[in-house]
Amino acid sequence: MRPSSLAVIGLGAMGGSLAWQARLAGVTRVVGYSPEPAEGVQALKASAITELADSPARAVSGAELVVLAVPPRATLHLIGTLGPALEPGALLTDVCSVKAPVVHEAVSAGLGDRFAGSHPLAGTHESGFGSARPDRLRGCVVYICESGTAQGHRAAHGVAEFWEHTLEGSPVLMAADAHDRQLAWTSHLSQAVASALAKVLAEQGWSGVSFGSGTRDTTRLAASNPDMWADVFLYNQSSVAEALRHTEEAIAEIRHLISGGEANGLREYLEKAQRFRRGIDR
Amino acid sequence: MRPSSLAVIGLGAMGGSLAWQARLAGVTRVVGYSPEPAEGVQALKASAITELADSPARAVSGAELVVLAVPPRATLHLIGTLGPALEPGALLTDVCSVKAPVVHEAVSAGLGDRFAGSHPLAGTHESGFGSARPDRLRGCVVYICESGTAQGHRAAHGVAEFWEHTLEGSPVLMAADAHDRQLAWTSHLSQAVASALAKVLAEQGWSGVSFGSGTRDTTRLAASNPDMWADVFLYNQSSVAEALRHTEEAIAEIRHLISGGEANGLREYLEKAQRFRRGIDR
Numbered sequence: 001m002r003p004s005s006l007a008v009i010g011l012g013a014m015g016g017s018l019a020w021q022a023r024l025a026g027v028t029r030v031v032g033y034s035p036e037p038a039e040g041v042q043a044l045k046a047s048a049i050t051e052l053a054d055s056p057a058r059a060v061s062g063a064e065l066v067v068l069a070v071p072p073r074a075t076l077h078l079i080g081t082l083g084p085a086l087e088p089g090a091l092l093t094d095v096c097s098v099k100a101p102v103v104h105e106a107v108s109a110g111l112g113d114r115f116a117g118s119h120p121l122a123g124t125h126e127s128g129f130g131s132a133r134p135d136r137l138r139g140c141v142v143y144i145c146e147s148g149t150a151q152g153h154r155a156a157h158g159v160a161e162f163w164e165h166t167l168e169g170s171p172v173l174m175a176a177d178a179h180d181r182q183l184a185w186t187s188h189l190s191q192a193v194a195s196a197l198a199k200v201l202a203e204q205g206w207s208g209v210s211f212g213s214g215t216r217d218t219t220r221l222a223a224s225n226p227d228m229w230a231d232v233f234l235y236n237q238s239s240v241a242e243a244l245r246h247t248e249e250a251i252a253e254i255r256h257l258i259s260g261g262e263a264n265g266l267r268e269y270l271e272k273a274q275r276f277r278r279g280i281d282r
Numbered sequence: 283m284r285p286s287s288l289a290v291i292g293l294g295a296m297g298g299s300l301a302w303q304a305r306l307a308g309v310t311r312v313v314g315y316s317p318e319p320a321e322g323v324q325a326l327k328a329s330a331i332t333e334l335a336d337s338p339a340r341a342v343s344g345a346e347l348v349v350l351a352v353p354p355r356a357t358l359h360l361i362g363t364l365g366p367a368l369e370p371g372a373l374l375t376d377v378c379s380v381k382a383p384v385v386h387e388a389v390s391a392g393l394g395d396r397f398a399g400s401h402p403l404a405g406t407h408e409s410g411f412g413s414a415r416p417d418r419l420r421g422c423v424v425y426i427c428e429s430g431t432a433q434g435h436r437a438a439h440g441v442a443e444f445w446e447h448t449l450e451g452s453p454v455l456m457a458a459d460a461h462d463r464q465l466a467w468t469s470h471l472s473q474a475v476a477s478a479l480a481k482v483l484a485e486q487g488w489s490g491v492s493f494g495s496g497t498r499d500t501t502r503l504a505a506s507n508p509d510m511w512a513d514v515f516l517y518n519q520s521s522v523a524e525a526l527r528h529t530e531e532a533i534a535e536i537r538h539l540i541s542g543g544e545a546n547g548l549r550e551y552l553e554k555a556q557r558f559r560r561g562i563d564r
Contacts (some may be wrong), residue, residue, distance in 0.1 A: 027283050057390035110461045121494040125559075141492045172492075184489055188499040192540075193479055196532040197472065197553035204528070206467055208475035210423045210454075211562050212403040218472035226552035233540045233548060244537040246486070250478040255526040258474075266515060270508035273477035276484035277346045277407075277504035280493050 001091070001158040002165055005029040007063035009078060011036075011043040013124050014095050015069025016132025018167065020048035024134050025166045033059035035070070039129040048132060049271050055227040057085035065162060067118075068094040072102070072231035077113070079105045086114070093118045093159045097183060098235040099145040099176040112149030116156035117176060119143040119183070120169060142169045145176040184239030191221045191229055192244055198222035283373070283440040284447055285369045287311040289345035291338050291360060293325040295406050296377050297351025298414025302330035306416055307448045315341035318350070321411040330414060339367035347444060349400075350376040354513035355386070361387045361397070368396070373525075375400045379465060380517040381427040381458040394431030398438035399458060401465070402451060406503040418522065424447040424451045427458040466521030473503045474526055475510055480504035 006027050008019040011034040023030045032049035033056050034040040040052045050058075053059035056078055060066045066086065068075045075094045079102065086092065092115045096102050099117040106115035121141040124131055142163045146156040158169035174182075201207070223279045233240050257266040290301040293316040302325075305312045313340050314331035316322040322334045334340035339359055342348045348368065350357045357376045360434050361384065361435050368374065374397045378384050383400045390399035404422040406413055424445045430440040442453035454462075480501045483489070539548040 006537055030312050038316060056344075059337075064458060075452075077561045078466055100310060123495075125495060177321050182488075185483060185486055186491055186493055186497055190479065190497040192536050193475060193533065194496075194500050194559075196536055197475055198555035198559045199551060200471075200525070200528050200532045201467060202554055203532075204467055206464075207558060207561050209464060209468055210403055211468055212405055214405060214407075214473040214476075214503050214564065215468055217502050218476050219555075219559050219562075220494045220499050222466050222552075222555040224552075226549050226556055226557070228547055229552055232397075233536075234545060236545060237540055237543070239320055241541045243482070244533055246482050247478060248537070250482045250485075251475065251526055251530050251533070254474050254515075255523050255530070256480055258519055258526070259345075259523045261514055261516060261519070266512045267508050269481060270477050270504075272484055273501075274478035274505040274506070274508055276480045276489060277476075277501050279489050280498065280501075 001161050002222045003027060003162065007031045007033070007060045007062050008049065008069055009059060009066070010069035010127050011049070011132070011221050012069065013126050013128065013131035013136070014120070014122070015067065016043055016048055016129040016275050017032040017068060017134065017136035018067060018095070019043060020046065020132055020134040021137055022166055023048055023050065027166065028228050030064070031059045031063060040241065042129045043132070045081070048134070057081060060090070060095070060267060062087060064090055066090060066092045067245070068092070072096045072098055072235050075102055076105045079111065080109050083111055085107055090114065090200040091155050091158050095120055097123070097187060097232050099143070099179045101235045103145050103147050107147050107149060112147035113151035114155050115147050116152065116159040117145040118163065125221055127225045130265045142170050143172060144171050145173045145179055145180050151215045155257045159254040162266050172231065179240045185243050187237055189231060189238045189247065190244040191224065192233065192240065193247060194219050194221035283347065283443050285309060285346040285444065287314045287345050289315070289342045289348045289352055290331070291341060291347060291348070292351035293314050293321045293331070293377060293411050293414070294351065294408065295408050295413035295418070296402070296404070297349065298330055298411040299416065299418035300351060300377070301325060302328065302414055302416040304448055305330055305332065309448065311344070313341045313345060324335050324411045325414070330416070342367050342369070343371070344369060346372055347471040348372060348374045351375070353507070353510040353515050354378045355378055357384055358387045361393065362391050365393055372396065373437050373440050376474055377402055379405070379469060379514050381425070381461045382534035383517045384460040385427050389417065389429050390502055395433035396437050397429050398434065398441040399427040400441060400445065400484055401461065402445070407503050409507045421448045422451050423463050424453045425456045426453050427456060427461055462518050463521045466518050466525050470514060470518055470522045471529065473506065474515065475529060476501050476503035508553060
């Protein structure tokens, strides 16, 4: 689908970027709502949206496609309450980094036939409309998770078309449970590790000294929105905990190699890590 | 000092950049030596050096200042053997990320009066002359560690002047032991954590999937030279091991907060990390 009328709830780095790009791609009517009034005004001034609504329910009125671009807890709340306000036939999606609870909530709320979850791999540690960019989503991989209901596949097809044709992304269909297990390792784990490293440095009182680009990059994700990430971790609890447990073991392993002066084992460890990291740049 | 004749041993990302920038800053004679012959030829073709020597001893002949830009183990070996080849009055420095063993070796080799260690915070995960840039060192903080001998202070002053006036860096004087303790936390820890994270992902078989910029940045350092980092870790053993132990505890703590569903504690943890990370960008 290529909607002529779109509603975007949440106008931060992700929702603001999405609205803006859809607007530039020619979607005639893009209605926004933000829980932060100042962000709504910024989005309107930037012409990222054509109208600013004063409630989510008013924002979705008349929209063919509704995108929820708020943290997981708020997304679940909106899915549970927004149904009566949606136009008949309107499609609904979200952009959360966890998908199983979101898809489950859509089915529970009776919206399974009109819902498919989206997760664009285009996150940033920045927050707010000030970090919205009209090209943030261009070219990104977007995981699409179907609801599994009778009409859910059609809804997923429509949502995937929107990502591909309006936003120039690359949609990839994936089951929600598999998505959440994969992302625990490929995204959520890095966020937790970056935060742990930053917390250690904070507690050791290293805030006043010089850091090279290495530690800046390794801890960059720690600057991300704490509320959003607390939600993601808690909604993907067991997979994230498992990934963290493996990481504790890997850190203990390198510590023992260092303490034991095991030069060969240490080099092999670092070579394995190097091969992997160079491989993901290809 | 502003040498008219410089020798650079090691022409990788760091030594190659240093030679190149010194050449462009007007140092008349820049003699290079590389244990990798191809890199020496590349450096000569790029005019990053004016002469290519076929041994470290021949490279330092006639040089007022000698910079060792090889990994720690090779640096220690050169300090221990190069003394007889140095010109009378020539100064010697290195660029290793560990300083105490290097300064100690210089004193043991009877070079304390002519040596000061350098550590420019301008590292990269890339290796080789292909990653040398004539502006890599411009503006970087450079830690200078004195030998503590009678004339060592004069040597450190000369080396610091070279960094400041020829290379446009910002030298900061620091005791070698304090440097190594600080860098264990502010640099070496991130390297080890990035490698641990990459090793975990490698072992879990995630190499074929899509990664966002978050995991790419968090693991970037894992692409660094394994030999160099094995040396750094082993020459800064106890401080790096202590920093890693604290990090294991911090990861266990966030894992328990997630597993226990402790939303408030988890948000506080992430907020502390966020404050720290935002603070180091100022």
